Amino acid sequence: SIEECDAISRQLRRDGIEPNLLNAANDLDEDRIIKEAGLFGAVTVATDMAGRGTDIILEAGLDRRIADRYAILVGELLAEGVGAVTLKCPAKEAAQILLAAIDATGLRDWLGCSVAAADRGDGTEVIVSAKDVAAHAAAISLDFGLGLYVIGARTSGNARVDHQLMGRSGRQGDFGASR
Numbered sequence: 001s002i003e004e005c006d007a008i009s010r011q012l013r014r015d016g017i018e019p020n021l022l023n024a025a026n027d028l029d030e031d032r033i034i035k036e037a038g039l040f041g042a043v044t045v046a047t048d049m050a051g052r053g054t055d056i057i058l059e060a061g062l063d064r065r066i067a068d069r070y071a072i073l074v075g076e077l078l079a080e081g082v083g084a085v086t087l088k089c090p091a092k093e094a095a096q097i098l099l100a101a102i103d104a105t106g107l108r109d110w111l112g113c114s115v116a117a118a119d120r121g122d123g124t125e126v127i128v129s130a131k132d133v134a135a136h137a138a139a140i141s142l143d144f145g146l147g148l149y150v151i152g153a154r155t156s157g158n159a160r161v162d163h164q165l166m167g168r169s170g171r172q173g174d175f176g177a178s179r
Contacts, residue, residue: 002023002025005021005022017043019044019045020036020043020045021033022034038057038058038059040066058147063094063175067098067100067146068101068104070087072105074107075105078113082130082139083129083138083139084127084128085141086141087143087144088125088144089123090145091123092119094123095126095144102126102128111131113130113131116129145175146175
């Protein structure tokens with residue numbers, strides 16, 4: 001409902017996230033909002049009926065920008081004293097993009113860390129370890145995701161509509177996930 005979208009948007013704003021809002025109250029801006037939904041860092045809150053029948057086109061280079069951000073985050077965590085960071089990648093191709101970003105940031109040279117990748121049944125784990133892991137206390141595990149991530153706040157009561165919502169991510173060969 002419009003009221004639920006407004007409530008979620010207010011909560012996001014309180015948390016420092018500025019979302020776009022797509023519902024029947026602002027349907028004249030639908031084209032712009034859907035276009036912006038595919039941009040790096042975009043957050044869009046929509047009713048389950050808003051924007052139906054329209055694909056969200058992801059910005060060129062989006063996956064690499066996301067991977068670069070993760071690589072920087074890993075470097076910051078290691079610099080703050082974390083001993084190892086494990087990134088759970090949903091697919092081998094996603095792990096390859098992450099590994100390329102880690103190499104491009106120069107993490108290995110900057111912090112003298114080691115990087116390893118291990119195939120798992122449900123994807124690939126990339127493990128970045130500090131030079132002296134034993135001297136560091138914490139190990140952190142993160143889910144690594146690329147593309148569009150769709151979160152359904154609740155079920156609509158109509159399975160077809162719910163499946164359409166979840167199907168917005170990972171379309172046309174792009175990475176993505178839904179929950």
